Amino acid sequence: MIETLKGKTVLVTGGAGFIGSNLCETLLLNDINTVCLDNFATGKRENITPFLKNKNFKLIEGDIRSLKDCHVACTEVDFVLHQAALGSVPRSIKDPVTTNDVNVSGFLNMLVAARDAKVKRFVYAASSSTYGDHEALPKVEEVIGKPLSPYAVTKYVNELYADIFQKTYGLDTIGLRYFNVFGKRQDPNGAYAAVIPLFVKQLIKHESPIINGDGSYSRDFTYIDNVIQMNILSLTTTNKDALNTVYNVAYGERTTLLELATLLKKHLSEFDKSINNVEIKHRENRVGDIPHSLASIDKAKLLLGYNPKYNINDGIKKALDWYWKHL
Template sequence: MLESNYKYHTKDLSQYQFLITGGAGFIGSNIVNYLLKNNAKHVRVLDNLSNGYKANIESFLNLPNFEFIEGDICDLETCKQAMIDIDYVSHQAALGSVPRSINDPITSNNVNVSGFLNMLVALKESKTVKRMVYAASSSTYGDSKTLPKVEDTIGKPLSPYAVTKYVNELYADVFGKTYNTDVVGLRYFNVFGPKQSPNGAYAAVIPLFMEAVNKNKAATINGDGKQTRDFTYVDNAVQANVKSFFASDKAKNEVFNIACSERISVNKLWDIINVSAKKNIKAKFGPTRAGDVKDSLADISKAKEMLDYQPQFSVKEGLKLTWDYFKNNESE
């Protein structure tokens, strides 16, 4: 896979053991790759492979400092076992997708709320874990019209998925106050990049667009395509996780926007991908999707100040890297 050579840590990773839930998934496997490339003492992945792919971690399976547990965060004992002897947890396991949550709110709630609660309970009872970093979501901003999005100003959720991710933040805050757990939430804004699958009913927009361009087909844009997003290349999300592990106590039980602080329309996104592929395919337009926000743009000043988060990849750079990866791996 394509990799950056940026270093996001100053501590010696060979001193620490990490647990990545959802580590066979898109963002999780990119975090795993970074940790292993930088000589982490031990990296354990917990994934039930409902959303992740064994192929994403295939190249790690024979490494002496890598361990894969096929298991479910919906089982408390599994969560407790996975945390044994671990120093830092990156909790990426979740059921994403607004449409999926609208079609099946119960399963989204079971995984994203009950599963998250299991992780918090396991964290509370762990004798070794220093901090858990988890995937929060920009969907928490809901119907708030304020731009850019600032962490303390949110609206009402627009989907069951958004409710589940907001509940994560509430639980993390309460556990911090009640049990003195150390948890950091990262509100991702439309993360994309290598290893993001175009397959399945709930695939994200960028891999779907890339697959369409690769097959010389017109993608379907929901609504008029003028809706804007703060698309975030996955390496920026990896950086945020790594820096969150070791950030000062000021970051404890805080939530941070993780994005580039630049927004483009979905129409512009389609145009950029066409340029990267040296093609000029016109898109089709479909109905507006229920539960979607109209515009999204992050204020990342809090993450810059408290995590030393400095996004290294712009949207255009990320799209070029992702296209290069995608066209060489389209058969996977």
């Protein structure tokens, strides 16, 4: 399906970030004209350095909080993959104002710029945090609870704005509720590092990974290649019924944090046997964390033909190959 994008231009906001740079790479490998908009607040220049000499790649240093930057980035663009955001529940609790500025005001700027540029389709990163305090598993797109963090509020507001822009201005959108994405280029450093790269870094250094709570909390960990597949399907689908809605992006299986740490130890021990002896430690649960997360992916399968290729074990193996070489 990606062949249908030949001759088109795709804007990836947050294109120097973890998910964004992987999307840019896939587009460029398929000779698709790719524009990257990033302010490098959380994105890394090294993530896109290999792309800078590619004739199909254009970098715009700018901020989605600037409507002018958004208009510049959307010039002569056919499709948008909007990945730019400030992630992390703890960061949003510490600084809700900046999280809102980026994730809500920045999102609105991008919608306005895409509308004005007559972009054909706007695909954006939503979040599984939108399910909030709704406890039923698996998570089904049409049933959500109340948000449990400022971050979750911002991602839900994105969905509301996308719906309004379709109804009011005719801008076709698709929201992708990501479930705990992991893979190459995910940053293991910083106060808000995701759990998998953080644990990997700690284990490689023979430091104990610290689990919040007793380790029974569970997540639907989703390898990056599954996420790329969903983004491309969302850009290229010709099924009108598949547009202007939201989808879970996941594998459809859950893994406890204790199982995750054990799995990482097992596979990293193939590189360094002494890692098997590293102790796993525990501390108090974190405010705003959802206890359990498991996605239904039936809607994505039905309407988009989604068929995730990588389960947690296969994804971990591929991710660890990369981390072992780069950490």
